[in-house]
Amino acid sequence: GENVEQHPSTLSVQEGDSAVIKCTYSDSASNYFPWYKQELGKGPQLIIDIRSNVGEKKDQRIAVTLNKTAKHFSLHITETQPEDSAVYFCAASSGNNNDMRFGAGTRLTVKP
Amino acid sequence: DAMVIQNPRYQVTQFGKPVTLSCSQTLNHNVMYWYQQKSSQAPKLLFHYYDKDFNNEADTPDNFQSRRPNTSFCFLDIRSPGLGDAAMYLCATSRVITIAGAYEQYFGPGTRLTVT
Numbered sequence: 001g002e003n004v005e006q007h008p009s010t011l012s013v014q015e016g017d018s019a020v021i022k023c024t025y026s027d028s029a030s031n032y033f034p035w036y037k038q039e040l041g042k043g044p045q046l047i048i049d050i051r052s053n054v055g056e057k058k059d060q061r062i063a064v065t066l067n068k069t070a071k072h073f074s075l076h077i078t079e080t081q082p083e084d085s086a087v088y089f090c091a092a093s094s095g096n097n098n099d100m101r102f103g104a105g106t107r108l109t110v111k112p
Numbered sequence: 113d114a115m116v117i118q119n120p121r122y123q124v125t126q127f128g129k130p131v132t133l134s135c136s137q138t139l140n141h142n143v144m145y146w147y148q149q150k151s152s153q154a155p156k157l158l159f160h161y162y163d164k165d166f167n168n169e170a171d172t173p174d175n176f177q178s179r180r181p182n183t184s185f186c187f188l189d190i191r192s193p194g195l196g197d198a199a200m201y202l203c204a205t206s207r208v209i210t211i212a213g214a215y216e217q218y219f220g221p222g223t224r225l226t227v228t
Contacts, residue, residue: 034216041222041224042222043116043202043204043219043222045219089155093215100157100217102154103154104153104154105152105154
């Protein structure tokens with residue numbers, strides 16, 4: 001089955017700096033890679049996703065890149081703000097049998 | 113407007129006393145999931161329903177059961193909660209895009225279960 005590894009487990013940046021979180025996956029059949037933001041006491045919220053037919057996707061301050069050959073994908077947040085502080089989860093799925101698997105999460109702290 | 117609703121948000125039960133958590137959705141999605149999330153860990157899939165078809169994860173304990181009486185509602189039953197079952201329980205839904213083979217999952221706010 002799919003195995004997703006996520007790094008780093010914690011990340012602290014100064015407001016205005018960029019933050020990068022990286023994930024690797026094991027199943028070459030995976031073709032869907034979402035990123036979720038989870039604030040304290042809330043459920044995960046989808047912030048951006050990428051499918052295997054593209055290498056990069058951007059939405060305002062967040063972007064995701066995918067390298068299918070190397071089986072890794074990354075989340076990039078630019079011009080970070082304190083409200084970006086949360087736990088971020090990557091995930092990977094082949095879309096078959098609803099097999100989404102999550103990374104262990106990254107706790108991002110943006111210091112004002 | 114809330115799309116995936118979970119009730120209650122906080123639930124306290126006694127060791128061994130059955131408890132039911134509920135989830136409802138306004139998205140008309142055909143797939144509903146239950147995840148268990150322990151502190152500082154990733155969500156762990158317990159099972160999911162694809163329409164009326166129930167799909168259990170291999171390592172989900174028998175203590176956990178689920179019911180889906182209709183498209184909108186899904187319940188998680190814990191028959192005899194142990195201290196180790198204290199966690200956040202997350203419900204999610206998705207509309208399977210069969211051609212693309214990829215889909216988005218929408219999560220509810222979760223129910224935090226405490227076992228005393």
